Amino acid sequence: MxxxxxxxxxxxxxxxxxxxxxxxxxxxxxxxxxxxxxxxxxxxxxxxxxxxxxxxxxxxxxxxxxxxxxxxxxxxxxxxxxxxxxxxxxxxxxxxxxxxxxxxxxxxxxxxxxxxxxxxxxxxxxxxxxxxxxxxxxxxxxxxxxxxxxxxxxxxxxxxxxxxxxxxxxxxxxxxxxxxxxxxxxxxxxxxxxxxxxxxxxxxxxxxxxxxxDLTVGHDGRVQFGAPRAYRPRPRVLPAPEGAGPRQRLLALTGALVERTPPRVVRPGSPAQAADELLGYLRQHGYLDVPDAPAR
Structure with missing residues (x-):
């Protein structure tokens, strides 16, 4: 060279x-x-x-x-x-x-x-x-x-x-x-x-x-290998449920007494109705701050 x-x-x-x-x-x-x-x-x-x-x-x-x-x-x-x-x-x-x-x-x-x-x-x-x-x-x-x-x-x-x-x-x-x-x-x-x-x-x-x-790629010896085992993720720390008794704590864990909107199945008849349904859902949950669209 x-x-x-x-x-x-x-x-x-x-x-x-x-x-x-x-x-x-x-x-x-x-x-x-x-x-x-x-x-x-x-x-x-x-x-x-x-x-x-x-x-x-x-x-x-x-x-x-x-x-x-x-x-x-x-x-x-x-x-x-x-x-x-x-x-x-x-x-x-x-x-x-x-x-x-x-x-x-x-x-x-x-x-x-x-x-x-x-x-x-x-x-x-x-x-x-x-x-x-x-x-x-x-x-x-x-x-x-x-x-x-x-x-x-x-x-x-x-x-x-x-x-x-x-x-x-x-x-x-x-x-x-x-x-x-x-x-x-x-x-x-x-x-x-x-x-x-x-x-x-x-x-x-x-x-x-x-x-x-031919050179040696060495290490400093600080890494040690143990027996192979399956990966186990660390447990997550969650706060204890609130409630005076076991029943109240179980209800708090399951969310049985929380007020929520039940799911429903929507079958719009046209693409325009589907768009109106989606926009209505976004307005209801605060994602959109615009007036309602005029009825078609």
Whole structure:
């Protein structure tokens, strides 16, 4: 891989949108035939390809996953990635999968990227993954690399100072920010869609050898597993019924003495009568504060 130009990395997550989860053990079984990157990760890869072309840099696609993830990386080569790298990950280890909060994956990715390509100028991720959805890995990755972070971005473009971005805020608001480089950014799947690979590029990428970094995704040992058992929801705390005796309390629980309108079956003869019946019900219960409609 050439050393000219900044390194822009798209960190992809290998997930299965229709993974089967055992309700007792929590073990996740992934079907490689339907697994791949999420739409947010595809958007991140497209941004990486665009920014690399604009800056004359290099675009690399990296993931942590099993050997089945090689097909996802070959697709990244087909659309224009200059290099790919997979961090070996044993998805059948339930302890590592459950104990990792994103920090272990981020540490392994940061070590593998730095060892294979050198320090990256920009790392792009999806804002969240389809399997766990925490969105914590980009923040941990920024901590491991010692760079700034900008998460949950809707738009991203190059500027003289670094990157200009638009981030979503609560209440439907937007925030325009300036991101200095180097940085880690996570993007949401908006109007930017990953380009389609040409047929010659797809055929050429089929035989590509995927380099693998054998690193350990560890945990701190604070998670412990007990015997599998069925899920039981927590009991709800309800106030005690009012009443001096058992009969009064039973009536209060059942609501037998509460005044209420009995249900009735309405069979309107026309759509207009049905609309009048519905409007009358809404006025009666205070949902509408308008005068009655004229009789038809």
């Amino acid at each position: 050439a050393e000219s130009g900044p390194l822009i990395v798209a960190a992809l997550r290998f997930v299965d949108d229709r993974a089967h989860v055992d309700p007792l053990t929590g073990h996740v079984r992934i079907d490689p035939r339907g697994a791949g990157p999420s739409e947010a990760d595809r958007t991140a890869l497209e941004y990486a390809l665009r920014l690399a072309a604009e800056t004359g840099g290099r675009a690399a696609a990296v993931t942590a996953g099993p050997p089945a993830a090689d097909a996802m990386l070959r697709d990244a080569l087909a659309v224009g990635a200059d290099a790919v790298l997979r961090v070996g990950l044993d998805v059948d280890d339930p302890l590592a999968a459950a104990a990792d909060d994103g920090a272990g994956i981020a540490r392994a990715l940061a070590d593998a990227i730095t060892a294979a390509f050198g320090p990256p100028q920009l790392v792009l991720c999806g804002d969240h993954s389809a399997d766990r959805g925490t969105g914590s890995t980009p923040a941990h990755l920024a901590e491991e690399l010692g760079v700034v972070q900008a998460l949950g971005l809707l738009e991203l473009e190059r500027s003289e100072e670094g990157l200009r971005a638009v981030r979503r805020l609560d209440g439907g608001r937007r925030e325009r920010i300036l991101v200095p480089l180097p940085a880690v950014c996570s993007v949401e799947p908006t109007a930017v869609r990953l380009r389609r690979a040409s047929l010659p590029a797809t055929l050429a990428a089929r035989g590509a050898q995927i380099p693998v970094a």
